[in-house]
Amino acid sequence: MTKIFITRDIPDAGLKMLKKHKSIKLSIYQKDKKIPRKELLTHVKGVDIILSILTDKIDAQVMDAAGPQLKMIANYAVGFNNIDIEAAKKRGIIVTNAPGPEITESVAEHAVAFIFGLAHRILETDKFNRAGKYTGWGPKLLLGTDVTGKTLGIIGTGNIGNALARRLHDGFDIKILYNDIKRSPNLEKKYGAKFRTKDQLLKESDFVSLHVPLLPGTVHLIGARELKMMKKTAFLINTSRGPVVDEAALTKALTNGEIAGAGLDVYENEPKINKTLLKLQNTILTPHTASATVETRQAMSRTAATNILAFLSNKQIPNKI
Ligand code: DGY
Numbered sequence: 001m002t003k004i005f006i007t008r009d010i011p012d013a014g015l016k017m018l019k020k021h022k023s024i025k026l027s028i029y030q031k032d033k034k035i036p037r038k039e040l041l042t043h044v045k046g047v048d049i050i051l052s053i054l055t056d057k058i059d060a061q062v063m064d065a066a067g068p069q070l071k072m073i074a075n076y077a078v079g080f081n082n083i084d085i086e087a088a089k090k091r092g093i094i095v096t097n098a099p100g101p102e103i104t105e106s107v108a109e110h111a112v113a114f115i116f117g118l119a120h121r122i123l124e125t126d127k128f129n130r131a132g133k134y135t136g137w138g139p140k141l142l143l144g145t146d147v148t149g150k151t152l153g154i155i156g157t158g159n160i161g162n163a164l165a166r167r168l169h170d171g172f173d174i175k176i177l178y179n180d181i182k183r184s185p186n187l188e189k190k191y192g193a194k195f196r197t198k199d200q201l202l203k204e205s206d207f208v209s210l211h212v213p214l215l216p217g218t219v220h221l222i223g224a225r226e227l228k229m230m231k232k233t234a235f236l237i238n239t240s241r242g243p244v245v246d247e248a249a250l251t252k253a254l255t256n257g258e259i260a261g262a263g264l265d266v267y268e269n270e271p272k273i274n275k276t277l278l279k280l281q282n283t284i285l286t287p288h289t290a291s292a293t294v295e296t297r298q299a300m301s302r303t304a305a306t307n308i309l310a311f312l313s314n315k316q317i318p319n320k321i
Helices: 012-019 037-043 060-066 085-090 101-119 122-130 159-172 185-191 198-204 224-229 247-255 275-279 294-312
Strands: 002-006 024-028 049-053 072-076 094-096 151-155 175-179 207-210 235-238 261-264 283-285
Touching: 012 024, 012 294, 037 060, 049 294, 060 085, 072 294, 085 094, 094 294, 101 122, 101 159, 101 207, 101 235, 101 261, 101 283, 101 294, 151 159, 151 198, 159 175, 159 185, 175 185, 175 198, 198 224, 224 247, 247 261, 247 275, 275 283
Parallel strands: 002 024, 002 049, 049 072, 072 094, 151 175, 151 207, 207 235, 235 261, 261 283
Antiparallel strands: none
């Protein structure tokens, strides 16, 4: 019998796949909230596989609390910064994540929504209306900015960065600049994207969208210095991980008009959000919901289950880290 502990109830597609196997015993933390650390340490005891979500810190203590039979941690997320990969390696524990075409599209769509929402001031104008301030059409009323023909700087050109480039290049004639640790011939050939150093990209872009993983080298990739390099009319989009941006510095830059606005789905100390940031009009702030579509969350569930079933049947594991 393989014991699997799932740290939070997830959409059922993958659960159904796992439940078909009589040799699998599933237990799921049923309260619809993040499992408290103490309970996590208790629940993992004696399990073979942990199916974790991105808010669970899966470190050496959790692995040791589970015991030496723990063989796999299947993360229900693309990002895996919540897992101590080195500690897992030392213990021979396999770690997987849950990427796929659905989450790629969903997060890219969210970034697109931020770009248009900010450029056309959708939230501000909606609030304006609801506050009863609309007294008649005006030639200078609540002017935004066009997206078509502008320059988008993409930092991190994995699947999501690529999907965003495709949408905006094909649909809106956007010029693409990009920065990554390596050049992307595909992006250059297909979308005419131009490689830039990070600093140069920040100086030239009208929209800067972040798509890097959270690693020691990407913490505060965007801080006060970088924000000062951006155009006063530019917007910053972050759908990657909160600590990639120095939130205090960003709040200051937005307050002082150093940049025009920001669309954020992730925060430095999630779920806490800088109080001043919450009051600013030139921002769109979503609660880490870029991947929160029915299709994507079901696909992530299937991916996590597929990883587990591949491991249990000694097949090649699709998303092994
Ligand atoms: C992920 O999968 O890493 C995303 O942040 C989930 O929204």
